[in-house]
Structure formats: C-alpha cells, structure tokens
Amino acid sequence: MSNTREIATQILTDIYSKFEFFETAVGLNKDYHRLDSRDKAFIKLIIFNTLRRNGQIQRVINNLVKKPLKRKDLFIHNLLRISICQILFLDIKEYSIVNTAVEISKVYKKEKFVNGLLRNVCRNKFDIRKSIINEPNIPNWIRNDLLSFSGKKTLMNIAETVLKEPFLDIKIKRDHCKKKDWVKILKGKFISHDVIRVKNEGPIEKKPYFNKGIWWIQSISSTLPVRFIESIFNETKSSEVSILDVGAAPGGKTFQLLEKGFKVTSLEISDRRIRRLKENLNRLNYNTKIISGDFLSFRSNELFDCILLDAPCTASGLIQKKPEILIKDKSQSLKKLIQKQKKMLHKSVGLIKQGGYILYCVCSIHSNEGIKIIENFLKKNKNFELIELDKKISTLGKTLKKGMLLITPDDRKIQGGLDGFFIAVIRKIKSYD
C-alpha cells in the first residue's frame, strides 16, 4: 500500500478487528513506517477524528445505506468512515477525498457504491452535519450508565470534551520543581505544585530532561490517590509506613510513593508491564521491591499499613486520550472486570493491619466499577469504614459520598479536560469484633 488514506483505512480496520490501541496498530504496520512525518501526522489526524466522531459518522452511514454493511466489508466500511469524517469535520478538499476513496475501493469492486454514498454526503453536507451534531459519540455501555448515574448534562459535557485534543501532564520530581524554569523548558503550564500540562506533540523521549530522570508522564487525576495516602500518613515517618502497590506498572503511583520515602512493595501480574516499570525506575533512579505475580494468589507474612489497589478496569475515564475505547463494546469485559475488582478488594482485607487503609481506584467513570464496588464491599465487610478525604486534595471532581471521589473528563476546574477517575479510601476498624 502506498496511498496514505488507504494505509489509514487499514490501520483503522486493525483497530476495529485486532488491536486495542492506535500505537499497537501502527507499530505493526510496515507501510506506515515508510511514510514521512507529515503523512504520519495526517493519518493520526483522520483516525483520531474518526474515532472521536464514531457515533455521529455511523448515524450518517446508517441513514444512507439500505442494508447494514457486513462484517466482511469492514475495510470499505472504514474507508467510508474516514472519508465522511474528512468531508464533514476536517477542512479538506472534497474532490480529493472522494476520488481517492473511489480509487481505493476499485480492488473491492465497490467503487459505484462508495462514489454514490460519498457524493451524497458532499451534496448534503450542511444538513447532515446539523442533523448529527448533537449526537454524543459515547457508546451505549458508558452512555446508559452516565445517563442514569450522572445525568444528561454530564453526558453531553463529556461528549463535548471527548472531541478536543487532550493535553499531556508531566509530573516533576518535587525537589526539582523550583530548580528550573519548567514552564519555559517544557513549554507548559503548572496545574498543581508538581504537575505541568503541555501540548501532546512529538515523542516523549525527545522532551527536555527526559533522560535525566527528573520527570515522568502522569495525569493530574492519577496523582491524587497517592496524595490522599500522603495526607493520611502525614503525622507518621514515611519510612515506617509500609505500602503494597497492587497493579503497579508502568509505575506512576509507585514513583510518587518512592518520592515521598514510603516503604513500597510493587506487585504486578504482567511481565511486559514489569519490564516497562523497571525501565522507568532505572531512568528515574528509584528502587522498589518488585513482586511479579497474581495478587489473588499473593501470600505475605507481613501485613501492610496501606494497600493501593489501582485495579484493572475498562478505562472508560480515558476516552478523551484513548478514543479507541469509544468504538469498543466493553459490556462483556465490564462484567468480568467487576468480578475481578471485587475479588482484588476482598483479597486486600487479609493483608492489612488493624487500623490500616485500602485506597481503591480505577480510571473509569462507570459506576459499576466505582461506587457500586465500594458499597457492595462495605455491606459485606462491616469492619471497614469510609474515611473523609482531605479537602485540600479533592479540589478536582466531585465527592459522591464521604470517602469517595469521582472525577469526570469534563471537569472544568482545569482547562483542557481530565482523565476520569474514581477514588475511595476505606479503613479497617481497629476495635471491631
């Protein structure tokens, strides 16, 4: 393949059928690697916009085809998707979009169909755009939960945020924050005392001071769990507080815990992710005890003061950064993940000291992975209680109940959108019998 739009269609087809994320799909696409940086940027632009507008584009296709497209026609379906996205939402010359799509579709003997449909879209562009513009591009498995749990306004605000280019948050080591003019060096803006927000462009490894190990990538939302832990133990010497970081890789929260000087054990099931954790630790010049294995079969003679349970989840909170999530139906994996989250939380019970804490968090905005997990746990474990979250830290998001914070991507307190996150802190009651 040599045509850029054809390569884009193939990559989108791979995301639909095989891979979770754009990076994996392009990583394995030889044609993509032969392109120059301009063409690569063009592919990213059209694919990400197509993913973000998936719901609206699908509505256009449904209205214009007589019979739904078959699974075997996925490539042509995606060719239509990227072409409609360019016609309706990107300021690109229509004739070149249509002519190229027709050329590409000839191999599949679909040129008449593609030509007719795309010309129809061009002719009625303004009416079509008007008819779909208020359709939120949020898949049903997230949409229905948002509607019943957070309401239509939040759903629409999230849908609007998802259309915007996300920023990149960089967590700077605290003792380096004031040593350099990071605003100038990284061309960003401090959004908390140690997190700077920059434009998400170019390779991360090429950013200044990457190899010096002074900063790492971590969204501001995901820095909050460890900040709550710091606040809980602010009267205790950090080196005497033992923390088990469960699901530790690639390591953002482990690094924060190490930065503060806690006694950290980092547990992770995935070997591939442990390799990334080790690379990061090496670069940052940090050291932690790593345990490779499944938390559900983890045994320890030692009880911990705190367990940070960053549980595997649908990642529905990351839809602005990872619009690939918008095209997947995760309703089945959601069910499995809920079971896993429940089991992991239950497993934590036997590993903490009396009076110790569990900080449960997920990068999901789905209530079944957040508030409902905690409510279910508390019903079954009467010797646990939610504890009040430090108000100085819970400035983002909304406190659902005492001890539970939900950050949704549309949160306006910081410009540019946020990663969605759910955080809860519970304590094992000391004197319970």
Ligand SMILES: C[S@@+](CC[C@H](N)C(=O)[O-])C[C@H]1O[C@@H](n2cnc3c(N)ncnc32)[C@H](O)[C@@H]1O
């Ligand atoms: C949300 S990610 C963690 C992100 C990480 N805490 C950070 O801050 O960079 C969840 C992690 O849990 C790991 N995981 C999933 N199931 C696990 C299990 N049964 N035992 C240990 N780790 C598990 C996944 O491999 C994944 O790395």
